[in-house]
Amino acid sequence: MKAVYHEGPKGMTGLTYGELAQTEVKAGEVRISLKAAGLNHRDLFVLTRHSEDDPALVVGSDGAGIVDEVGEGVTNVKKGDEVIVNPGINWKHNTDAPPPEFDIVGLPGHGTFAESIVLPAENAVKKPVHLSWDEAGVVALAGLTAYRALFTRGQVKEGQKVLIPGIGSGVATFLLQFAKAAGATVYVTSRSEEKRQKALELGADYALDSEGDWEDALEGTKMDLVIECVGAATFNKSLKQLRKGGTIVTFGASAGDEVTINLRDLFYGQQNLLGSTMGSAEELDEMISFIEKHQIRPVMDQVYDLKDYKAAFERIEKAEQLGKIGFSISK
Amino acid sequence: MKAVYHEGPKGMTGLTYGELAQTEVKAGEVRISLKAAGLNHRDLFVLTRHSEDDPALVVGSDGAGIVDEVGEGVTNVKKGDEVIVNPGINWKHNTDAPPPEFDIVGLPGHGTFAESIVLPAENAVKKPVHLSWDEAGVVALAGLTAYRALFTRGQVKEGQKVLIPGIGSGVATFLLQFAKAAGATVYVTSRSEEKRQKALELGADYALDSEGDWEDALEGTKMDLVIECVGAATFNKSLKQLRKGGTIVTFGASAGDEVTINLRDLFYGQQNLLGSTMGSAEELDEMISFIEKHQIRPVMDQVYDLKDYKAAFERIEKAEQLGKIGFSISK
Structure with a gap:
């Protein structure tokens, strides 16, 4: 063959x-x-x-x-x-x-x-x-990774604000589609003007320049959930935009895997930092039901x-x- | 007055x-x-x-x-x-x-x-x-902090292995008592021989020297849950002893609040890093019921x-x- x-x-x-x-x-x-x-x-x-x-x-x-x-x-x-x-x-x-x-x-x-x-x-x-x-x-692989990160781990809820740094990868575009289908308001970031434009066409509510000041761009709006796969390059910027009691799920580190975080910010903020990768056969079945229900391609x-x-x-x-x-x- | x-x-x-x-x-x-x-x-x-x-x-x-x-x-x-x-x-x-x-x-x-x-x-x-x-x-303050960290956040279960680095503080001794009452196997650490001895008398199953090699001391046994309040001095040692899918709750950083962690280890390990501090009136009531039920002083x-x-x-x-x-x- x-x-x-x-x-x-x-x-x-x-x-x-x-x-x-x-x-x-x-x-x-x-x-x-x-x-x-x-x-x-x-x-x-x-x-x-x-x-x-x-x-x-x-x-x-x-x-x-x-x-x-x-x-x-x-x-x-x-x-x-x-x-x-x-x-x-x-x-x-x-x-x-x-x-x-x-x-x-x-x-x-x-x-x-x-x-x-x-x-x-x-x-x-x-x-x-x-x-x-x-x-x-x-x-399968990207859809499953996105599903576990967003639902099983991130426990996304209708009406929540979800940030997806680095829109571009297959997982990131699934995250955008899944989060919108779940009723969330979705913020994405990219260095590429073209990708930001495309993300808005795909349903993103806001598209930020990855290299800009996110705090300014978000005007103080804080995120309930961040699904992060960029790693070192954006991790602390992502953490800063998380609300008290909010959750950041990390499933990738294409731009570096070593990050320095402040524990005091994390515990006073009552925040959650959750690792995720891939998913089980059971979650694959759930993901397929989800994309069938919402006719996601x-x-x-x-x-x-x-x-x-x-x-x-x-x-x-x-x-x-x-x-x-x-x-x-x-x- | x-x-x-x-x-x-x-x-x-x-x-x-x-x-x-x-x-x-x-x-x-x-x-x-x-x-x-x-x-x-x-x-x-x-x-x-x-x-x-x-x-x-x-x-x-x-x-x-x-x-x-x-x-x-x-x-x-x-x-x-x-x-x-x-x-x-x-x-x-x-x-x-x-x-x-x-x-x-x-x-x-x-x-x-x-x-x-x-x-x-x-x-x-x-x-x-x-x-x-x-x-x-x-x-109240220490009992409440321990209760939220161990139960609400850490979701401790009977039979789990729980590590409490830095036994000594009031919160740490409550954590030891609460975790034992919940049916966990409890590992503590201290630099002080005297505190390790006292912790064993208080019911700890194992007491490790904080400055020794924990991996050696634990002979490969991994923890389901770590409740960490020491901070920088022990944080990465604690993370290393966490099993895949395990949880580390952080509620203090007396020995430094800046830590460098590896995101790849965290996401391949499907681990949870949760910040916690104090607790609500509702949790205080739960804590009091718990110590009354188990006659904890x-x-x-x-x-x-x-x-x-x-x-x-x-x-x-x-x-x-x-x-x-x-x-x-x-x-």
Whole structure:
């Protein structure tokens, strides 16, 4: 099968589009013939983490397609079912942290940037009917991350003020759509005038310049909830805009992971600083019900052919996208 | 009336034991004739915060005594009732943060280190019958702070492992007693061999040397909950001992308030960092029911006469105490 896989030297240098043998389907597993896949920031990390000594690894955590082969004992799906990939392996219920055996599709096991993938059958989840194949291919990892951060962890409520610094990533655009659907007033920030404009078109109530004075721009309005994935570059600016008793959820640190905070501000402010990442199978089901109910479709940035993987990886590395970057897979 | 009051130069220099005029009781207020009072770390801060230009201020947030005079319209207490002072003014219900009009007894209004105090009647709360006057005089501020941090914020559960760094303060000894009564396994730390020994006698399951290697001492055992009031000196050591999905509640920073944390550790660990301080009238009632149910009495360090205030302030400033320092007040 054709696949984008990593082998040998770390980084983009070790990434190739070419022919790779298919994996065999064992008991409890399914093979999904993939129609689409989604690129995530994690795929960049995988290129630096996959060992030079290990065999070729298909990259990618998100995908959608048709069940093609069903292993012994599988009852939840059958051949011909339209499904998306749950990128989280072995995290079933909504617990406060994933179990020790938790893994993510695309490292250590093969990922989705290929014509097919073999997975535990429970990781094949019914495709939301209102989504196109390209949309279904990009929805799971970012949608799930946004859902857990905003609902399970952030406990967003109707009427709350929610700040999303760094609108641009797939998770950030889902956060914007989910928070609006939940009835919140949504504030976003970006360094890019173009992204701020686009965010307003997507429903954001306010769009601030990331590099400006947020306190001035917000005229003293404080946030009930901040969902923060930028990290060091904006973290303390975000904390400053949080109301007493408010919550900041952090799930990313693309601009640095070391931050210095003042404990006294935190405890006099009775504030909550909560870490979040990914989510359980249970939360994925809740997220899918939510986007079906509100007819939410992912914000699509660009869709590439698998063979044009380099352009896609460069685009996410430079953070040029607004929304999700996808791959369309045809045989 | 005799009182310990602050006037003029900041710090201990401005602190005097002497005669001060009583305040008049207005509608909705009561005068409590005080039998006992409790010293808190906050009283040290008050000495540095009370303005040199303002009139003399009676220090102290904790006290217990007998209702002596009742203002117009007061129905919750009557003359002769045995009461303790709720040190929190205007925070009635258990909300996520106190309302803007929240104050603490002892700044800006007169405090408890005096023969009597005038307060809003709702701040006079029935004295727990199982406590002596000296015990009742020290229970409210520290007990309330411990209660909110451990239960409302930390959501402690039976069977959990709870770490209390820096056993010594009144709040820390309440935390130890409350956590044991709630069925937790309790780990404490102290630099003092004597305090570690005393903590074990008080029911702690393990007592670690604050300056040692906690990871070694705990042999890999991770904590469900850490209640942290030391601040910079131990904060990152505490964070390291927290399990995935665990919670750290911070309510003090006597050893520094600036800490550098790693967001990536926090979000991959799905951890919670929660600020807490004081508590509402509702939580004070819950705390009193809890200590009555479990027959918990405050750990008494030393009780002084009001006129010996200097020795008491020096003892808390040097953090020599284990448990509560009180004042016995007699006419």
